[in-house]
Amino acid sequence: MERFNGKRVVVTGAGSGFGEAIAKRFASEGARVLVSDINEAGMTRVRDEIAAAGGEAISALCNVAEEAQVEAMIQSAADEFGGVDVLVNNAGYSHHQRLMWKISVEEFDAVFAVNVRGVFLGCKHVIPHMIEGGGGVIVNIASVGAVAPRPGVTPYNATKGAVLTMTKGLAMEVARNNIRVNAVNPVAADTGFMKGAMGVDSLDEEATERLVATIPRGRLARPADIAAAVTYLASDDGDFLTGTSINVDGGRSV
Ligand SMILES: NC(=O)c1ccc[n+]([C@@H]2O[C@H](COP(=O)([O-])OP(=O)(O)OC[C@H]3O[C@@H](n4cnc5c(N)ncnc54)[C@H](O)[C@@H]3O)[C@@H](O)[C@H]2O)c1
Helix, strand or coil: CCCCCCCEEEECCCCCHHHHHHHHHHHHCCCEEEEEECCHHHHHHHHHHHHHCCCEEEEEECCCCCHHHHHHHHHHHHHHHCCCCEEEECCCCCCCCCCHHHCCHHHHHHHHHHHHHHHHHHHHHHHHHHHHHCCEEEEEECCHHHHCCCCCCHHHHHHHHHHHHHHHHHHHHHHHHCEEEEEEEECCECCCHHHHHHCCCCCCHHHHHHHHCCCCCCCCECHHHHHHHHHHHHCHHHCCCCCCEEEECCCCCC
16 A cells, blocks of 8 residues: 555646655655646656656646636646645745845845745645645645755745744644644755756756755755655654654754
């Protein structure tokens, strides 16, 4: 028996990086997955790769900052699958790293719209379906920067702090509805994220070494590390966890 047989899972930002690994891990353990992203090419690729590997996946294009799009995306999962058991709010990005007082109001507002409003909208529109279905699990992807910020991405880290506070507050609101809400705090990984944060397609050796030097375990995070923590929180083994977060950071926050 797979851990997620018959479970209906929605993953935002699933067209690359952590979201891709999360969607594929759920599908490989029996879940029916809605792969959602703002990037159609990535989204379609992940959906098709899940199907080619024998899993079940559908897709829905969605900008998580736009309420009508989030509502329609969640509704399409509910229509297609008959409900939603798990939502992973993973979509997010960072403004280019710079000292905070050099960041424009436009950059600040844009990163809050995706990283904070996006999580708010996902939760807002999935919870009525979860209540109707008798329960569910939400996992939000925050960041180690929310609990141990370092210079350079302060507004970004503040978005993730807001995600952690929303995670805790919402968990209290829905605990008696059999809905659990938790978060995962990844440390740096060489994903598409680095294009926004550091302006590079992929980290070079020097940048990798600089980041690795801050991580006691001696390597960057891998998408599989994040998928393992997310699926643990969403599984029955995580049944008594709500309103909390796991630092998947190789010891960086200690
Ligand atoms: N990679 C890291 O170093 C790191 C560390 C800590 C936390 N995170 C967080 O992990 C999450 C996933 O990032 P990743 O590292 O996999 O990067 P990524 O860029 O590979 O993946 C992010 C995905 O989100 C999608 N996306 C971006 N804006 C969107 C929007 N408005 N609506 C819908 N989809 C959107 C992108 O198209 C992309 O497919 C993000 O929330 C990020 O903040 C990343």
